[in-house]
Amino acid sequence: xxxxxxxxxxxxxxxxxxxxxxxxxxxxxxxxxxxxxxxxxxxxxxxxxxxxxxxxxxxxxxxxxxxxxxxxxxxxxxxxxxxxxxxxxxxxxxxxxxxxxxxxxxxxxxxxxxxxxxxxxxxxxxxxxxxxxxxxxxxxxxxxxxxxxxxxxxxxxxxxxxxxxxxxxxxxxxxxxxxxxxxxxxxxxxxxxxxxxxxxxxxxxxxxxxxxxxxxxxxxxxxxxxxxxxxxxxxxxxxxxxxxxxxxxxxxxxxxxxxxxxxxxxxxxxxxxxxxxxxxxxxxxxxxxxxxxxxxxxxxxxxxxxxxxxxxxxxxxxxxxxxxxxxxxxxxxxxxxxxxxxxxxxxxxxxxxxxxxxxxxxxxxxxxxxxxxxxxxxxxxxxxxxxxxxxxxxxxxxxxxxxxxxxxxxxxxxxxxxxxxxxxxxxxxxxxxxxxxxxxxxxxxxxxxxxxxxxxxxxxxxxxxxxxxxxxxxxxxxxxxxxxxxxxxxxxxxxxxxxxxxxxxxxxxxxxxxxxxxxxxxxxxxxxxxxxxxxxxxxxxxxxxxxxxxxxxxxxxxxxxxxxxxxxxxxxxx
Amino acid sequence: xxxxxxxxxxxxxxxxxxxxxxxxxxxxxxxxxxxxxxxxxxxxxxxxxxxxxxxxxxxxxxxxxxxxxxxxxxxxxxxxxxxxxxxxxxxxxxxxxxxxxxxxxxxxxxxxxxxxxxxxxxxxxxxxxxxxxxxxxxxxxxxxxxxxxxxxxxxxxxxxxxx
Ligand SMILES: Cc1ncc(C[n+]2csc(CCOP(=O)(O)OP(=O)(O)O)c2C)c(N)n1
Ligand SMILES: [Mg+2]
Numbered sequence: 001x002x003x004x005x006x007x008x009x010x011x012x013x014x015x016x017x018x019x020x021x022x023x024x025x026x027x028x029x030x031x032x033x034x035x036x037x038x039x040x041x042x043x044x045x046x047x048x049x050x051x052x053x054x055x056x057x058x059x060x061x062x063x064x065x066x067x068x069x070x071x072x073x074x075x076x077x078x079x080x081x082x083x084x085x086x087x088x089x090x091x092x093x094x095x096x097x098x099x100x101x102x103x104x105x106x107x108x109x110x111x112x113x114x115x116x117x118x119x120x121x122x123x124x125x126x127x128x129x130x131x132x133x134x135x136x137x138x139x140x141x142x143x144x145x146x147x148x149x150x151x152x153x154x155x156x157x158x159x160x161x162x163x164x165x166x167x168x169x170x171x172x173x174x175x176x177x178x179x180x181x182x183x184x185x186x187x188x189x190x191x192x193x194x195x196x197x198x199x200x201x202x203x204x205x206x207x208x209x210x211x212x213x214x215x216x217x218x219x220x221x222x223x224x225x226x227x228x229x230x231x232x233x234x235x236x237x238x239x240x241x242x243x244x245x246x247x248x249x250x251x252x253x254x255x256x257x258x259x260x261x262x263x264x265x266x267x268x269x270x271x272x273x274x275x276x277x278x279x280x281x282x283x284x285x286x287x288x289x290x291x292x293x294x295x296x297x298x299x300x301x302x303x304x305x306x307x308x309x310x311x312x313x314x315x316x317x318x319x320x321x322x323x324x325x326x327x328x329x330x331x332x333x334x335x336x337x338x339x340x341x342x343x344x345x346x347x348x349x350x351x352x353x354x355x356x357x358x359x360x361x362x363x364x365x366x367x368x369x370x371x372x373x374x375x376x377x378x379x380x381x382x383x384x385x386x387x388x389x390x391x392x393x394x395x396x397x398x399x400x401x402x403x404x405x406x407x408x409x410x411x412x413x414x415x416x417x418x419x420x421x422x423x424x425x426x427x428x429x430x431x432x433x434x435x436x437x438x439x440x441x442x443x444x445x446x447x448x449x450x451x452x453x454x455x456x457x458x459x460x461x462x463x464x465x466x467x468x469x470x471x472x473x474x475x476x477x478x479x480x481x482x483x484x485x486x487x488x489x490x491x492x493x494x495x496x497x498x499x500x501x502x503x504x505x506x507x508x509x510x511x512x513x514x515x516x517x518x519x520x521x522x523x524x525x526x527x528x529x530x531x532x533x534x535x536x537x538x539x540x541x542x543x544x545x546x547x548x549x550x551x552x553x554x555x556x557x558x559x560x561x562x563x564x565x566x567x568x569x570x571x572x573x574x
Numbered sequence: 575x576x577x578x579x580x581x582x583x584x585x586x587x588x589x590x591x592x593x594x595x596x597x598x599x600x601x602x603x604x605x606x607x608x609x610x611x612x613x614x615x616x617x618x619x620x621x622x623x624x625x626x627x628x629x630x631x632x633x634x635x636x637x638x639x640x641x642x643x644x645x646x647x648x649x650x651x652x653x654x655x656x657x658x659x660x661x662x663x664x665x666x667x668x669x670x671x672x673x674x675x676x677x678x679x680x681x682x683x684x685x686x687x688x689x690x691x692x693x694x695x696x697x698x699x700x701x702x703x704x705x706x707x708x709x710x711x712x713x714x715x716x717x718x719x720x721x722x723x724x725x726x727x728x729x730x731x732x733x734x735x736x737x
Binding site (some may be wrong): 129 | 636637646
């Protein structure tokens with residue numbers, strides 16, 4: 001049998017898991033591991049400029065592929081710098097394996113140089129964590145970490161490795177476990193057939209149904225089943241922010257996003273429905289508005305792989321715990337077997353009601369005639385320029401909501417945003433993680449002048465590795481989303497939501513070796529985007545788009561109201 | 575309502591911290607907590623008493639079940655069960671009170687496990703409410719110190735919580 005050091009075992013184990021890239025930053029406690037990395041070439045390391053970005057890069061890769069992204073950081077500040085990134089992944093159930101160095105095991109507890117209790121600090125934001133006690137355990141721990149991160153409801157897993165577990169001269173017999181069994185961890189493989197039958201009966205009996213599909217459909221790779229079910233029944237579909245792309249946005253049956261900034265029609269349909277089929281979503285407060293007024297006439301069927309998501313905020317009539325793909329498959333079979341169809345007459349009048357709601361508002365906004373772009377217009381321009389086929393990452397703020405509302409995602413895994421934690425600074429590194437793994441695809445980070453500065457240092461990483469992402473910055477000169485709330489709830493007192501002294505973006509990106517384009521007037525947008533994806537196809541391009549600073553995101557649900565209580569513009573309320 | 579949640583837990587470093595952390599993080603309440611290894615040294619048995627609405631208790635059990643180290647779990651209050659808590663209580667025992675305290679301890683089936691000229695240390699087991707009642711009976715004024723283990727519980731009948 002082969003003899004390897006702990007550091008070598010770690011890298012070899014990553015290779016066995018099919019890992020191509022590791023995103024990280026070295027330091028004292030991981031030097032043995034970095035030396036092991038150097039002496040092989042199957043696992044490549046990407047050196048970021050700040051550890052938070054390493055986590056977001058791994059996260060972006062994971063969201064685009066469904067596979068765990070890998071992060072490697074040193075102890076102390078290296079580890080703590082990843083926490084925001086780990087929490088971001090945790091909140092959105094993204095598979096990730098984070099390897100953090102630790103001081104020598106015999107120094108743990110002595111407040112040694114660069115010691116922090118990473119197990120403790122990360123505990124509330126990981127699915128699980130391991131601390132290595134013997135070098136021989138490393139292969140099995142890595143195997144378990146990937147298994148846990150990627151199965152069931154996915155999530156980040158931390159492996160904390162004291163430096164003395166990786167000493168080059170201490171070698172051990174190496175073999176990689178083929179199988180893992182964790183007696184206390186058995187994610188559900190299948191839904192309960194009796195429950196599924198009950199759900200199907202409710203579905204077929206519904207007169208005003210709606211399918212509410214979330215990020216779980218994407219994580220559970222069930223978009224095809226969702227499409228089949230919706231088509232078969234001719235039921236309307238709405239998506240959460242995390243679920244966008246799980247059902248084709250350009251399809252007639254798609255009502256757009258629901259919730260706080262959801263479409264008028266999606267929220268109206270939810271409120272008036274008599275049956276909600278929730279697939280892989282979690283009745284989050286940004287969706288339900290006031291739960292006591294939520295969908296007053298609806299029976300609720302909820303499919304989720306995580307039982308703790310069910311009946312957490314809203315009571316459910318038929319809970320189904322299981323992987324969404326297999327549950328939907330079983331539903332489709334049962335419907336075929338029963339041979340019944342939903343009440344066509346009821347459905348017809350439901351659809352005509354829906355079409356009326358669609359007509360009432362749509363996603364209307366007023367364009368300006370002085371040449372200044374509306375942010376919505378800019379996103380529509382981006383949609384056309386990329387033919388709706390790009391990977392779009394976003395940061396957090398108004399630009400994020402405009403991207404979600406106006407970029408029509410027809411495929412899953414293409415809309416990449418921090419929906420749960422709302423992490424400004426996520427967009428650029430996430431885009432980088434995707435571009436490295438999909439070099440031939442268009443990858444665009446939609447951002448704001450506030451958010452982009454939270455990880456702007458990564459422009460340097462992009463040059464080092466030739467990562468040609470596009471940064472589409474909707475520059476409104478404000479922390480726009482904060483400003484919007486201040487306009488609406490604080491009589492326009494813009495407390496610290498205006499940033500003075502912004503950099504000259506063109507000079508900034510040029511200093512980092514990239515291309516910058518200003519779009520000051522509507523007429524310049526198309527040309528800029530053509531250059532971005534044409535002339536500068538292989539370069540990182542920062543498009544600085546001046547947009548209306550006063551614009552608000554609408555619709556917007558009225559706090560403490562029901563789903564249907566919305567502002568539709570600055571002056572119009574339902 | 576008060577619930578008694580009984581857990582089989584991997585006997586590993588950090589497992590207890592995860593359980594306790596979960597309660598703090600989600601602002602669930604812990605009234606008592608006991609934990610010790612079982613006859614199988616790879617497993618610990620933990621008993622937690624907590625109060626909350628049905629929805630909160632359902633979330634607590636679901637969230638606990640999600641912890642990788644939690645092997646099995648049962649809400650004992652859902653069925654017939656036996657619960658016991660042990661208390662060591664040090665009381666002032668002088669003059670006429672001395673005999674009175676001894677009598678009360680006997681009634682509650684307590685044992686005096688240590689004696690000085692002025693102090694009795696009494697050991698008592700039973701349901702938590704019985705221990706409370708004992709303190710009331712001897713009068714809280716003469717209590718010098720109490721230490722309670724927290725509740726341990728087990729289901730009645732054939733039911734077991736094992737692998
Ligand atoms: C790390 C972090 N800090 C603070 C916030 C709160 N926050 C949400 S949106 C927002 C404004 C974002 O401004 P910008 O990036 O310019 O986007 P805009 O809303 O203007 O489109 C802020 C400060 C956050 N989401 N994340
Ligand atoms: Mg802004």
